Amino acid sequence: MEELSEIDVISLLKDSGLRVTPQRIAVLTFMDSHREHSTADEIYLSLKQEFPSLSAATVYNTLRAFIEAGIVKELRNGDHASRFDINTSSHHHLVCVQCGLMTDVELPEVPLEKIGREHHFEVSDYHVEIKGVCSACSGNESVVH
Ligand code: ZN
Ligand code: MN
Numbered sequence: 001m002e003e004l005s006e007i008d009v010i011s012l013l014k015d016s017g018l019r020v021t022p023q024r025i026a027v028l029t030f031m032d033s034h035r036e037h038s039t040a041d042e043i044y045l046s047l048k049q050e051f052p053s054l055s056a057a058t059v060y061n062t063l064r065a066f067i068e069a070g071i072v073k074e075l076r077n078g079d080h081a082s083r084f085d086i087n088t089s090s091h092h093h094l095v096c097v098q099c100g101l102m103t104d105v106e107l108p109e110v111p112l113e114k115i116g117r118e119h120h121f122e123v124s125d126y127h128v129e130i131k132g133v134c135s136a137c138s139g140n141e142s143v144v145h
Helices: 009-015 022-033 040-047 056-069 112-119
Strands: 073-077 080-085 092-096 102-105 129-132
Touching: 009 022, 022 040, 022 056, 040 056, 040 080, 056 073, 056 080
Parallel strands: 092 129
Antiparallel strands: 073 080, 092 102
């Protein structure tokens, strides 16, 4: 899978019309360097050592602001906590039904224009979730995530 280059978080905040705060920089920098679709709690727990004044509510509100500004996508995950994706381009995920892990997966191109024509349907976006059990949960591979 193509490695995404690190983003300039301050420029991204400014270009998105968001006020630049240390908390927002910290959350966005964390999401840029950890692209495994963290939950809000995971982001909070990872940052609270370095930023003792950070609260879980601030992380949650920061993520809401990022979603509204269109720089982060919320991935709803059934009974599991939502995960947050800094990659807002159209792409697809493997979803573990046991632990909730979400992993990017590349799929063959879907003929959206043809489908739209046939169904008289204006396609705006699509997202495929392939559900199953990850290797850590199935024990098929000694992969730790
Ligand atoms: Zn799993
Ligand atoms: Mn993703």
